[in-house]
Amino acid sequence: MDIRSRAFYKLLVLSGIMGASGALLTLAFVLALTNGIRLIWDAVPMLFGVADGTSSAVFVIAACAAGGLLVGLMTRYSGVRPALLAEELGEFTECGRLEPRSGAVGLLRGLVGLMFGGSIGPEGPLTGGSGALGTWLAERMRLPRPVVAVSSLSGMSGMFGSFLGSPFGFAMFTIEAGLEEGKLSWKLLLPSMVAASVGYGVFFSLTGYVFGGGYVFPPYEQWRLIDLGYAVPLGLLGGLLGLLFIRLFRPMRRWADRHRSRPVPLAVLAGLVLGVVGAVFPVLLFSGDANIQDLIDDAAAMGAVMLIAMAVLKVFVTATCLALGWSGGYIFPSFFMGTALGLAVHQLLPFLPEIVCIVCVMSGVSVALIKSPIALALIIQVLFDVRLAPIIAIAILAAFLLTYRTSLVERSEECSKLSPPRPHD
Numbered sequence: 001m002d003i004r005s006r007a008f009y010k011l012l013v014l015s016g017i018m019g020a021s022g023a024l025l026t027l028a029f030v031l032a033l034t035n036g037i038r039l040i041w042d043a044v045p046m047l048f049g050v051a052d053g054t055s056s057a058v059f060v061i062a063a064c065a066a067g068g069l070l071v072g073l074m075t076r077y078s079g080v081r082p083a084l085l086a087e088e089l090g091e092f093t094e095c096g097r098l099e100p101r102s103g104a105v106g107l108l109r110g111l112v113g114l115m116f117g118g119s120i121g122p123e124g125p126l127t128g129g130s131g132a133l134g135t136w137l138a139e140r141m142r143l144p145r146p147v148v149a150v151s152s153l154s155g156m157s158g159m160f161g162s163f164l165g166s167p168f169g170f171a172m173f174t175i176e177a178g179l180e181e182g183k184l185s186w187k188l189l190l191p192s193m194v195a196a197s198v199g200y201g202v203f204f205s206l207t208g209y210v211f212g213g214g215y216v217f218p219p220y221e222q223w224r225l226i227d228l229g230y231a232v233p234l235g236l237l238g239g240l241l242g243l244l245f246i247r248l249f250r251p252m253r254r255w256a257d258r259h260r261s262r263p264v265p266l267a268v269l270a271g272l273v274l275g276v277v278g279a280v281f282p283v284l285l286f287s288g289d290a291n292i293q294d295l296i297d298d299a300a301a302m303g304a305v306m307l308i309a310m311a312v313l314k315v316f317v318t319a320t321c322l323a324l325g326w327s328g329g330y331i332f333p334s335f336f337m338g339t340a341l342g343l344a345v346h347q348l349l350p351f352l353p354e355i356v357c358i359v360c361v362m363s364g365v366s367v368a369l370i371k372s373p374i375a376l377a378l379i380i381q382v383l384f385d386v387r388l389a390p391i392i393a394i395a396i397l398a399a400f401l402l403t404y405r406t407s408l409v410e411r412s413e414e415c416s417k418l419s420p421p422r423p424h425d
């Protein structure tokens with residue numbers, strides 16, 4: 001299709017509509033999540049004379065276990081296997097669509113998990129849900145398969161544009177996912193940009209939300225050439241933390257796959273693990289994005305050893321939740337992990353600028369988990385001083401080269417294997 005043709009312009013209009021739909025779905029998700037968290041962690045504890053649910057160890061363990069029970073029951077009675085963000089991107093790359101039923105179940109399951117304190121990111125279920133919405137709307141209109149693919153991509157792009165504030169990020173995620181196989185055309189970038197821009201506009205006009213707008217990072221006083229050199233070992237350190245995540249996650253998921261017929265006990269077990277860790281360290285509950293500022297503000301009081309412990313424990317609880325059936329993402333948790341370890345490095349090596357430590361380790365962890373260096377660079381750059389852009393690029397490159405052949409997803413799945421089975425199959 002010629003990008004100057006009338007048909008392509010119509011496709012751009014459709015992309016904008018689907019991007020707005022993805023943004024509205026994201027808004028509904030955020031509102032439901034915010035109110036759900038207030039109900040579970042504020043209103044319910046007050047009935048028992050507890051002002052804050054996270055301050056009671058008993059309540060934290062009970063709430064996380066209850067969340068695991070609900071997550072497991074949703075898996076059992078829907079028959080839809082939880083999918084990682086990388087698997088959802090792989091499904092789109094292979095099939096040009098996302099299964100609507102799987103996306104809807106994953107969205108609701110992720111919402112429940114996050115409400116009950118899950119150490120998971122919202123971007124995973126929102127990707128599946130918004131892409132599935134785009135697929136469902138296009139197929140309901142009986143549009144041709146290539147247009148279904150654009151519609152699905154536009155739904156996801158609208159979500160990412162509204163939530164992460166980047167009109168290019170998700171397009172690059174998708175293109176990088178299919179880059180080596182050559183399965184995706186560069187022409188998908190234009191509809192994705194339109195969808196993300198419209199999605200951001202709709203979301204911002206309704207909420208005023210700006211990704212990362214609430215963070216107060218340490219200042220970057222002066223750009224120094226040597227910081228490009230520091231970016232290499234710091235990025236590699238982040239990559240090693242990401243490899244630890246992968247080495248923990250993959251055997252846990254293989255074990256869980258052998259017990260796939262028992263999703264309820266698996267999800268409850270994850271909830272109990274999360275609850276026990278969260279009862280001791282409440283900062284490790286939830287996705288971690290809201291706790292990054294707490295780490296920065298309290299880093300001096302916490303000390304390097306505690307910060308390292310926070311990074312490793314966040315790896316453990318997030319890997320456990322995802323491996324044992326809680327639907328979620330790992331971008332936001334990886335930002336928490338990288339921030340904690342980066343702050344620890346600065347305390348141990350104070351001659352390294354604090355913000356350089358944070359941004360480089362964060363970049364290294366995230367690219368180790370999601371092999372999309374350009375997309376992640378675009379997203380992470382939104383958070384930081386523009387002068388840090390080349391430092392981010394070097395850190396991401398170093399970690400990407402270190403971790404390139406080790407991924408969370410061990411093998412690709414074909415389209416037919418991604419369709420949900422009937423309940424109790």
